[in-house]
Amino acid sequence: MTRRFFVVVAIVLFGLVFASLAIGYTEQHSLRALAESYVRLVPQELGAPNVITGILLTYRAFDTLGEVAVLFMVGAGVVLVLSADRWPRAAAYGPEKPRQSSEIMQSGAQILAPLIAIFAAYIIMNGHLSAGGGFQGGAVIASCVLLLLLAYPQYQLNIEFLSITESVAGALFVLAGIAGLIVADGFLDNRILPLGQFGAFFSAGAIPVLSILLGVKVGCELSVILDGFRPELVEQKDQV
Amino acid sequence: MISNIVLTTGLLLILIGIWGLLTHRNILRIIIGFSLMGTGTHIVTVAIGYVKNGTAPIIDRVLHMSEAPSRAVDPISSALVVTAIVIGMAVTAVMLAYTIRLYDSKKTLSIDAFTESKW
Numbered sequence: 001m002t003r004r005f006f007v008v009v010a011i012v013l014f015g016l017v018f019a020s021l022a023i024g025y026t027e028q029h030s031l032r033a034l035a036e037s038y039v040r041l042v043p044q045e046l047g048a049p050n051v052i053t054g055i056l057l058t059y060r061a062f063d064t065l066g067e068v069a070v071l072f073m074v075g076a077g078v079v080l081v082l083s084a085d086r087w088p089r090a091a092a093y094g095p096e097k098p099r100q101s102s103e104i105m106q107s108g109a110q111i112l113a114p115l116i117a118i119f120a121a122y123i124i125m126n127g128h129l130s131a132g133g134g135f136q137g138g139a140v141i142a143s144c145v146l147l148l149l150l151a152y153p154q155y156q157l158n159i160e161f162l163s164i165t166e167s168v169a170g171a172l173f174v175l176a177g178i179a180g181l182i183v184a185d186g187f188l189d190n191r192i193l194p195l196g197q198f199g200a201f202f203s204a205g206a207i208p209v210l211s212i213l214l215g216v217k218v219g220c221e222l223s224v225i226l227d228g229f230r231p232e233l234v235e236q237k238d239q240v
Numbered sequence: 241m242i243s244n245i246v247l248t249t250g251l252l253l254i255l256i257g258i259w260g261l262l263t264h265r266n267i268l269r270i271i272i273g274f275s276l277m278g279t280g281t282h283i284v285t286v287a288i289g290y291v292k293n294g295t296a297p298i299i300d301r302v303l304h305m306s307e308a309p310s311r312a313v314d315p316i317s318s319a320l321v322v323t324a325i326v327i328g329m330a331v332t333a334v335m336l337a338y339t340i341r342l343y344d345s346k347k348t349l350s351i352d353a354f355t356e357s358k359w
Contacts, residue, residue, distance in 0.1 A: 044305075
């Protein structure tokens with residue numbers, strides 16, 4: 001009873017704080033100085049029409065690199081926590097053999113998976129031109145992998161291949177950053193490649209390249225995380 | 241006006257998330273509360289980046305480069321939210337992984353069963 005009382009008090013207090021925030025908020029009429037300089041500089045300096053991608057992959061690309069490192073750690077952590085001892089889990093719940101997915105699921109996956117993969121490639125490659133980018137595209141790739149895992153529960157992802165691809169993409173990302181130090185103005189500067197014509201497909205310097213690397217890396221990492229959540233399959237148990 | 245509505249929605253989502261965190265005893269529901277809270281903060285962050293009559297900060301036929309600084313919304317909050325969504329997803333994955341482990345050890349999802357790390 002007292003717990004409920006404290007919960008209500010906490011919620012009410014938070015509500016008061018939020019209410020004062022919501023009441024005191026007024027819509028901005030112009031951009032703040034930093035935002036304005038970003039909106040001005042990204043198209044001029046970096047040649048990228050999408051200001052957000054320009055910020056993510058050049059001005060704040062170091063943040064992005066750190067974030068990818070966080071994702072990697074999460075992938076490693078999930079695998080570490082879940083794979084130490086998969087036996088009791090598989091025995092505790094779930095039938096002896098994983099249930100086959102239905103015909104509808106499999107046919108749907110067969111039709112949708114290539115489309116989703118193409119969509120992911122489109123999102124990644126157009127990150128500098130319109131809404132999209134490496135993170136979003138990588139998440140779409142992972143959704144494709146999830147669909148395949150649901151449709152074919154027996155399917156074994158090649159974790160080693162994913163890990164190697166991911167490491168190579170990460171290393172190339174850092175190398176591109178170091179190339180920026182040498183050739184251009186700083187770490188992860190996108191002007192190591194020619195800027196090209198504004199708005200063209202091959203433009204904005206290294207941003208499309210970084211976008212691809214980021215997409216591949218995020219896609220692989222999320223796929224590894226997704227795979228970590230699957231219970232060990234029966235066939236594999238016999239081999240152990 | 242529109243950003244007021246979005247901001248209020250986001251703050252309400254945060255409140256609902258906190259309520260879910262504090263009242264539910266099932267670990268999965270606590271995680272859902274956590275995710276709701278995270279989503280609420282994302283919405284709030286996007287809302288405070290809105291500029292009156294602004295549009296997405298993408299230069300194209302509709303938004304010319306010269307008028308972009310006066311008509312685009314704040315790109316920084318959008319960029320931060322892109323980052324935050326991915327990290328939020330990662331945090332949720334870690335929480336779920338621990339939940340599976342906790343379930344293995346006690347065969348229950350109730351947070352009341354895990355008293356040994358309570359101070």
